[in-house]
Amino acid sequence: MRRWIKRGLLACLATVLVVVAGGFVYVYTLDLDAQPPAEPDSTVADLAFMRDALPPTRGKILAVVTSTSHFPGGEKNAGFELTELARAYYVFRANGYDVDIASPQGGSPPMRRDDEDMVEADHAFLNDADARRKLVASLPVGDVDPARYSAVYFVGGKGTMFDFPNDPAIQRLVRDVYQAGGVIGAVCHGPAALLEVTLDDGMPLLRGRRVAGFSNAEELFLIEDARARFPYLLQDRLVEKGARYVEGPMYLDNTVVDGRVVTGQNPWSTWSTAEAMVRALGHVPVARAPGRDERAVQVLAAYHAGGIDAARKARAERPDADKRLLLMHALVAGMQGRRGDAWRLQGLAHD
Template identity: 55%
Template sequence: MNGRRYLKWAGWSVATLLGLCALLFVAGWAYIDSLDLEREPKANIHATANDLPFMAHRITETRGRILAVVTSTHQRADSKRKLGYELTELSRPYWWFVANGYQVDIASPLGGEPTMVLDDGLTDADYAFLNDAQVKQKLRQTIPLSAVQPERYAAVYFVGGKGTMFDFPHHPDIQRIVRDIYPRGVVAAVCHGPAALIGVTLENGEPLLRGRQITSFTNEEELFLIKDAAEFFPFLLQDKLVAEGATFQQGPLYLNNLVIDGRLITGQNPWSTWAVAEAVIEALGHQPIARATTPEEISVQLLLTFKREGLSAAIQQKSVSPQSDKMLILMHAVVAGMQWRLQEAYQLQQLARQ
């Protein structure tokens, strides 16, 4: 009898467990369906430059040239982890610089075609970049840094991407280019791009970073995504910049943080890219052309309001804002949940659903 009772109890337990799993699956599916993500606007994968609204206001006169620099490192020899440069950190500034009257050249330490990293959430600007014949040619034949004539450029912009951590620091041609441009032009970088500034000294022998206000991808952001980042990379970028004498300005996790110190402009992460690009144009002495704020930027603003003022203020702001990026807000909810900030995670999904 005991054996029969045990088998009966086990059968009921298994059935109950399967029922609970099925219930959780149905509840989870219903929750995801209730978010109505299918109705979110989709990017045009066939977009061209003419499809970007701000290009209609493009400055037709040529104001000068800007050099964009990407990494040549696609992989560490002892790892399968893909490196390279971040598409969105190049494509969006590229069109913005062009729209504001600048020709853009693309260079890399080794020249040729470097490795591109594509993230989720691509926009029309990113697809227009990928679809453009002239851009494709520039990417296939990036200029070797050794061949760059810095006197031709009003600004240099260092694109982010994890590969920069291996071939940007202490690069002699990067130092030569920055040393020439900085006294008269603009030096800008985003995310991991500030790795280019490590080891740069000016003509008077002073380290560029000493006493400068700066930001970059933070230790917190790095270690959340790559637990062994301190071992995988030669250093953590935030720590290295501070060791070089910079005053590091850290913003909230995965949100826009722009730092301007004279002609040195840096952004913390990919969500700082538009802000860096606009700041470059302003630092070059121009009023940027008109551009509608993107849904991603609107969501970043909502998230910043949430961080500073709470859920009610963010919901109120959202009620009078144009279309936001629901997926970005939900991504922050997931990050909060993974860090056991459960109340914040719950509130963020509420914000996304509004």
Template identity: 50%
Template sequence: MKSKKYRILKWTLGVLASIIVLLVCLGFWIKNLVPPKLMELESSKTENLTYVTKNVPEPRGKILAVVTSTSTMGMSGKSTGYELTELARAYYVFTANGFEVDIASPLGGKPPVVIDDEDMGEYDYAFLNDSEAQHKANNTIKIDNVITTDYEAVYFVGGKGAMFDFPNNAAIQAIIKEYYQERKVIGAVCHGPAALVNVTLDNGQHLVENKTVSSFTNKEELLLISDAETIFPFLLQDKLIEGGARFNEGSMYLEKMSHDDNLITGQNPWSVWVLAETMIKQLGYTPKTRPITGEENAVSVLLTYEREGIDKAKALMEHIMHGKEEPMSRLLVTKHSIIGVMQGDVKRFTNILRLASYAKKLDSRE
């Protein structure tokens, strides 16, 4: 009997040891798929971004960007703020297309900011190294003091803090109501659409009623914060639907943008580029040609995988990386495999790792 128990224990320990070894090996393999961080990105300067500095149109007016002043998620103690990438990328699209950008917040002054090093690109670091942009970001206009007639459009930046200080701010509601009714452009991304949920028009109708909108989704929120329903005053997708919106939901953590007349909304940070350029179009201008980023190419590959499968995604990857003329973010592709793990979707996890591995094979620049 003792011998049998010993054999079972020995077998169990052997299996556990094998699993641990496999996990360690898998971890090293995944780490090997992620390209090293390029230190030169951190020293990116606006003057080196030809998209921003060359062929800038004559001044076309001003756009107001609004960020949160909230630094903590309710009573949870978890820190928050506005998402730097969601401000920086839109800021440079607007300025590159001839618009001056002012930044406002509910409290004014220096708002809290969230910086995720893994998501940072050259435009984001350039924003941090841009003295004019930093002065505006660190000395925001109090939203109550905004002169609304100074601006052609308003853009609400995401960040989980927006869930707490955007929805019930009277000045924000007044700006949105005025701009919508005067057919000025309103943009909002990720948690930024929280600014829209309590806006009522002069006719008594909710702003979002019968409007096609996108925002951070319930699935995206709950996957990252399982107790989001107790931390936030509401789930943003639910609140927009409650107000009568036609919610336009895309794939998790991938680009999705909704354009309903002068109301333009995006699902998450990966929607910023297309949203900002759509705002330029709605303002009546053709956006300047912009170099596509490695992150955008990675999103295109991942969207192709979601819609058409791994073979089509590989074919697109080959097209993008042919001749090494265009970049593609292996880091973003690899990170998306983690979503499969969190969802318990082994097939998605392994397939996206296969895509990341294939990208590494195609990329001979290291």
């Protein structure tokens, strides 16, 4: 996800620096090199929360990814987001669930990855022979038996907007799992899978339900002509289908639970969406220490909720929060003309 933001940032960086009157000179004193990226050779054994993983005796969860590799016309990449699969995959595994992977077409689905976004769990997934085997031989959704799964989780990615909503096999999967008492989860663009689902009683699954999903503001910030490129904007279509859309701040964790339907707004909602699904299944999630990226999101959430004083307090309690993510939000604020926010947020990165 950050690669989309980064492209816009690179295009507008000079303007941003002028707008904030040189405030980002502090970037050079941030010592970003003191925050090395996650090791590419990370394995499951390096994931602390997986050391307390429960045996896979609670059932199975199906993770569904898109098969659409490009936007119509073929000039822009689509696919699914690795981070939104890998992190949820290990949350489910840690909490006693086996995980299968499916896609509309089956086989090896188109993956989107950004090394700057990746944490240990993402690299561990790529180095996990069993996980990669499941991914490259993903099950065709039409061949899946919904009765085998306690929950289904729809991974985000731009491609979902094209092949999830009108797939009758996905609609059947959601309907059958939900009506059997299972949990439905989705993150970022993943809720596109729920748009056309109607239950056996004729009631649309989304009608009157509180949900999250990638917001119009987030989409249009990244892709100015998103209304032309996509058949719809997800937030708009969720509302059109009768959902009560719950919008959080841009690019911060926002997970919404409505009964047995759990939805997250963006990639930074992946951890909380997966853990909320575990709770909806009736279990307390295995303890997991938040990573640097999550700690940065917590600082930013404190800023949006309580202002700079609350953010500084949160920052002091999280000295290892990801400075790059804090700075990214400062740049986003600058690009949106929110000069005060840009200045204060880059200060948090410097603290």
